[in-house]
Amino acid sequence: MTTTGPAPLLRGTATDGAPAVRVRGLVKRYGGRAVVDDVDLDVRRGEVFALLGPNGAGKTTTVEILAGLRRRDAGHVAVLGEDPATGDRRWRDRVGVVGQTTGAGDALTVRETVDHYARYHAQPQGSDELLGAVGLEAAARTRVDALSGGQRRRLEVALGVQGRPELLFLDEPTTGLDPAARRQFWTLVEGLREAGTTVLLTTHYLDEAAQLADRVGVIAAGRLVEVAPPDALGAALRREATVRWTEDGAPRSVVTPEPSAVLRDLLAATPSGEIPDLSVTRPHLEDVYLRLVGGTSEGDPR
Amino acid sequence: MTTATTHPAAPGTRPAPPGAATIGRARIGLELRLFARDSGQVVFSFAYPVVMLLIFASVFGDQEVSPGVGFDRYFLAGIAATGIMLTSFQAVGIAIAEERDRGDLGRLQVLGTPPAAYAIGKAGQVLVTTVVQLAVLLTVAALVYDIPLPTDAGRWLTFAWITLLGALAGTVLGIAVSAFVGSARSAGTGIPAIAVVLQFVSGVFFVYSELPEVMRQVAALFPLKWMTQGMRSVFLPDAAAAAEPAGSWEHPMTAAVLAAWVIIGVVVVVRTFRWRRSGG
Structure with missing residues (x-):
């Protein structure tokens, strides 16, 4: 049983050994209820890390705190060496975020949208190259409000990587995509990883985490219950x-x-x-996962 | 979606991201483009004042407010002031609530957009659309209703600073109010309600000097009354100043009140503006 698979030739962009993300004792409460409950987490430079858990487990809240979009109630967080709560514009330019609900003026075409947001970055990727990378060349002249769900997600991803981020957050990037679009998306993430981008993605699809991630953190009811390479998840459970x-x-x-x-x-x-x-x-990965997150209810998104 | 060619920039070599002025300029272009593609918005903004003028002119015909001053000429001032309020305060307040609901503002937050750049985009779009709107209104007033327009530079200068200050006050107050209205739905009903009440008490629908004293005192707290009065000083003859409650056009006071509202609006915006609805 290998642990992380073959090591990529180009790993990370940092010369220091500090992880891209370092979290200790992270807590976030809503109305007295802890939705993120004492989470410790390290994401290494250059790896793809999947935060896997059912709806309502605290994945999105965690990512939003790491991306500097929400405040935490307790804990220490360093993302690319800085506290996201006080991260300045230089820091933001090094971080890409693909959220679940971000929008872009619907009356613009894809090309206009990409051209516009290029102007927010220090070193934007060329629009042609970017649209090619996400497979949207043919839709360049289509208005955003006429795109399919899958095309919209691709545009979201394009805008997330446009500034050549060192670290990319992908929050449930394939929810709502059809199987073919999911496969294409996986290829895109693999390409990002080969290029040296650190990726932290959230998903509630076990197969997605197993396919993409170097390491998987299983989160349930706000607690990180296990962190392991996909094929080592729940090792003790799987011996039975x-x-x-x-x-x-x-x-x-x-x-x-x-x-x-x-x-x-x-x-x-x-x-x-x-x-x-x-x-x-022996139990399938699916069974192991379900036992790891056992006791948490489905539904109740966020 | 085959291969991603995005290589992250090496740390330390990355230059600073563009500043607020650069992004603000890009946003003015974006805002104008989005405005032009929203046909409902375009028609409403540019046709509404003309329709108001048409209604006033039809209802009051050749009646005069005072000798030599027809009702249509008197109300042209109020319509111009209302137009500025609608393209600034109302349009901005509603648009921001919609952009926030749709997630457009979430993206700007993720990109680390300076809030000042966003405000510059709104103000630039408001100024351009306001100028076009007033040009349409005055053209129709002059050509269709034979309302005499000023011929001296001084009056046009007054027109310019009242338009500029009024539109700026409306823009910052529109941004400010968007923090309190909640969803786009409630913004769409609440903000026009504020606008309509202000129009009634500020002398847009009625001859201001004939309004009850209490209403006039309430109206004097808000910008629209001063914009309307300022516009009367542009379009009515000098003799009409005597009919004003104060007996004069009160230009210094008008400038002071509008400037004060700009400052109040900026302070409120700086303290309350949020990219997202739910804080945390």
């Missing part, structure tokens, strides 16, 4: 296997960390013939 068979017409099952021993006993008790419906299964 379930042995199932049928005995005297009734289904039987045993949950055990040592399925071989159970099998040996079973085989010894059945010297001849087949054991009906015999199977050994």
Whole structure:
């Protein structure tokens, strides 16, 4: 079991060893209820980090605090070495944000929108190149209010990376996208990572986190319950296997960390013939994830 | 969406992002473009004062407020002042509430846009649309209703500073009010309600000197009364000044009140402006 996969050749942009994001004891309360509850988090330079959790787990609130859009109630936060609560314009220009609800004057065309927002950045990427990177060249003359949902998300991403950010926040970037558009989006994120951009994305899709992230932080009810590479998530839970068979017409099952021993006993008790419906299964990533976030309710977005 | 070619700039080599003036200029262009593409907004802004003039002229016909001053000439002043208030205060207040609801302002926040750049964009758009609106109104007044327009430079200078101060006060107060109105829906009903009440008490719909004393005192607290009075000093003959409650046009007082409202508006905006509705 590898931990992070092959190391990219170009890692990060920092010469120092400080992480891109460093969070200690982060707390955010709404009406006395902690929606982010004592979270510690490090995002390394050049990695793609996924904050994975159900709706209402505190993902968006966390990202908004890190992006300097919301104030925290307690804790220490450093993003690219600065406190986002007091980050100045130079700092903002180094950070890209693709939020869930940001808009851009609907009556403009895609090209006009991109050309306009280029003027806010110190070193904007060229508009042609940018629209090519997100696959919107053909829609350049389309008005924003006539774009499909997927095209709109691509425009959001284009505007998020336009200033060549060192760190990019992607808040549920593929929610509402069809499967093909999601795949294309994943390719885009992989390209960003290869170019050295640090990415922190939130998602409630396990497959997305597994596909994109070097490391995944599972968040539930405001608490970070585990941080691990995708294939090491819930390692302890996944060591448990379930042995199932049928005995005297009734289904039987045993949950055990040592399925071989159970099998040996079973085989010894059945010297001849087949054991009906015999199977050994280990929990899928999905099952592990659900157990990690167990006890939290769905719904209640934010 | 195949390959992303965005390479982040190396730290330390990144120059400072553009300043408020540079972004503000870009925003004036953007605001004007968005205004021009909103046909409802264009028609309302430019046609409404003309329609008001048409109604007043039809209702009062050839009646005169005072010898030699027709009702249409008297009310042209109020219509011009109202037009300025609508293109500044009302249009800005409603537009900001909509932009906030739609997430446009969220993007500006994410980009670290200086609030001053945003205000510059609004003020520039207001000044251009106000000038066009007044040009349309005065052209119709002169050509269709034969209302005499001033011929001396002094009166046009008065017209210019009242328009400029009135539009600036309206812009900053529109930005200020947007912090308190909440959703675009409530802005769309609340802000016009404020505007209509001000029109009634400020001498836009009625001859100001005939309004009850109490209403006049309330109106004197707000800019529209002073803009309307200032516009009367532009369009009415000098003799009409005697019919004003103060017996004169009160230009210094007008300038002082409008300037005070600009300053009050700026202070409120600096203290209350938020890119997002819910703080936190």
